[in-house]
Amino acid sequence: MSGSFEETLRQRLEAVRAQGLWRSLRPVDNRSASVLEAGRHRLVSFAGNDYLGFSLHPAVMEAGARAVRDWGAGSAASRLISGSLAVHHHLEETLAEFLRTESALGFATGHAAATGVIPALVGPGDVVVVDRLAHACCVDAARLSGAKLRVFRHNDLDDLERILRWASGLPRDASGGPRVLVVTEGVFSMDGDSVPLAGLVELKERHGAWLMLDEAHSTGVLGPEGRGLAAELGLGERIEVRMGTLGKALGASGGFIAGSRALIDLLVNRARSFIFSTAPVPAAAAAATAALGLLVTREGDEARARLRWIAAAGARGVTRAFQEPADSVPPEGSVGHIRPVIVGDEAVAVALAERLKAAGVWVPAIRHPTVARGAARLRLTFSAAHTEADVDVLEQAFHRASIDTPTTRSGGAA
Numbered sequence: 355m356s357g358s359f360e361e362t363l364r365q366r367l368e369a370v371r372a373q374g375l376w377r378s379l380r381p382v383d384n385r386s387a388s389v390l391e392a393g394r395h396r397l398v399s400f401a402g403n404d405y406l407g408f409s410l411h412p413a414v415m416e417a418g419a420r421a422v423r424d425w426g427a428g429s430a431a432s433r434l435i436s437g438s439l440a441v442h443h444h445l446e447e448t449l450a451e452f453l454r455t456e457s458a459l460g461f462a463t464g465h466a467a468a469t470g471v472i473p474a475l476v477g478p479g480d481v482v483v484v485d486r487l488a489h490a491c492c493v494d495a496a497r498l499s500g501a502k503l504r505v506f507r508h509n510d511l512d513d514l515e516r517i518l519r520w521a522s523g524l525p526r527d528a529s530g531g532p533r534v535l536v537v538t539e540g541v542f543s544m545d546g547d548s549v550p551l552a553g554l555v556e557l558k559e560r561h562g563a564w565l566m567l568d569e570a571h572s573t574g575v576l577g578p579e580g581r582g583l584a585a586e587l588g589l590g591e592r593i594e595v596r597m598g599t600l601g602k603a604l605g606a607s608g609g610f611i612a613g614s615r616a617l618i619d620l621l622v623n624r625a626r627s628f629i630f631s632t633a634p635v636p637a638a639a640a641a642a643t644a645a646l647g648l649l650v651t652r653e654g655d656e657a658r659a660r661l662r663w664i665a666a667a668g669a670r671g672v673t674r675a676f677q678e679p680a681d682s683v684p685p686e687g688s689v690g691h692i693r694p695v696i697v698g699d700e701a702v703a704v705a706l707a708e709r710l711k712a713a714g715v716w717v718p719a720i721r722h723p724t725v726a727r728g729a730a731r732l733r734l735t736f737s738a739a740h741t742e743a744d745v746d747v748l749e750q751a752f753h754r755a756s757i758d759t760p761t762t763r764s765g766g767a768a
Contacts, residue, residue, distance in 0.1 A: 388741065403602035406661060407657065483536045
């Protein structure tokens with residue numbers, strides 16, 4: 355039996371290799387604001403999501419260290435047993451105040467937040483409508499809920515309306531359902547473009563649907579004091595479920611859901627990833643709270659301005675250096691801190707990433723299933739922690755790497 359098991363695994367792994375989709379973990383021995391040390395390599399990294407550089411900010415690190423001294427390394431229990439520590443409640447109160455919502459609830463990860471909230475809101479007989487490029491955790495959560503899953507073309511409000519019209523024609527149950535939940539992102543993680551939020555909000559309201567907006571890549575970066583895309587457009591009060599992460603611009607770890615008090619009370623009672631998980635570590639909660647405090651200060655404003663400048667400089671450098679500049683044009687609606695360079699072929703993307711590594715820069719090759727087949731790309735992310743020298747190194751590395759690495763197709767967002 356065990357031999358058959360191992361042989362099956364080997365065959366599946368060989369299939370992964372044959373498709374050019376092999377992945378492996380790369381140990382990082384040390385990291386600074388913008389540099390990774392891995393084995394013999396010292397690499398300027400354009401691969402993280404620490405958009406404001408807060409993960410290494412002295413105030414954020416000290417808050418985490420202090421929480422370890424005060425509360426220990428772990429929370430020792432789930433939140434509904436004895437793990438609901440004051441440090442968690444302080445974070446949630448700060449999040450709700452920051453986002454101007456009635457309440458908020460923290461989760462160990464963003465994935466746990468998604469798989470907690472969607473099945474708590476909808477189930478068999480209901481409908482979840484997801485943007486084609488929404489994060490995998492939202493798709494996983496929709497499938498887990500048992501609701502009918504429908505996918506609309508990326509940022510295509512006409513296609514979304516077609517699906518909402520179909521959903522409105524479904525037979526009603528005793529409770530007046532089916533309930534319809536639309537799920538999208540503020541800024542999309544692989545393409546860097548933003549959702550046409552105003553039109554989407556009007557559309558979901560016209561059809562009586564609910565909206566869940568994942569602001570993982572826009573919290574801290576967009577809007578007044580970094581409050582996100584919904585705040586930038588003045589639409590926060592018209593969005594039922596606001597999701598975000600503590601592990602990107604906030605520089606800590608974890609996820610959250612923000613909204614009405616009734617929503618949060620329902621999650622405390624029905625979100626399985628919350629109920630049956632040990633509470634997040636105190637250090638992460640405290641560090642995120644400290645980062646939220648920084649966002650609303652002049653230092654936060656300066657970090658966002660720095661990020662915009664670095665992103666623009668980096669984009670110009672890549673466009674100058676890359677063999678096919680059309681591939682480097684950001685997709686319509688891009689906000690700059692996530693920059694895809696569409697390559698197309700998976701093997702070519704991996705080869706280009708390896709050449710960049712040899713030139714001293716770490717930019718990952720993103721392939722299926724993270725993106726569609728034939729839409730492999732290099733995904734650059736910029737941070738306020740990057741320097742002008744880092745951007746120069748990036749341009750030089752792209753110039754060297756692209757000379758002998760042909761691309762197979764051009765294009766914008768996949």
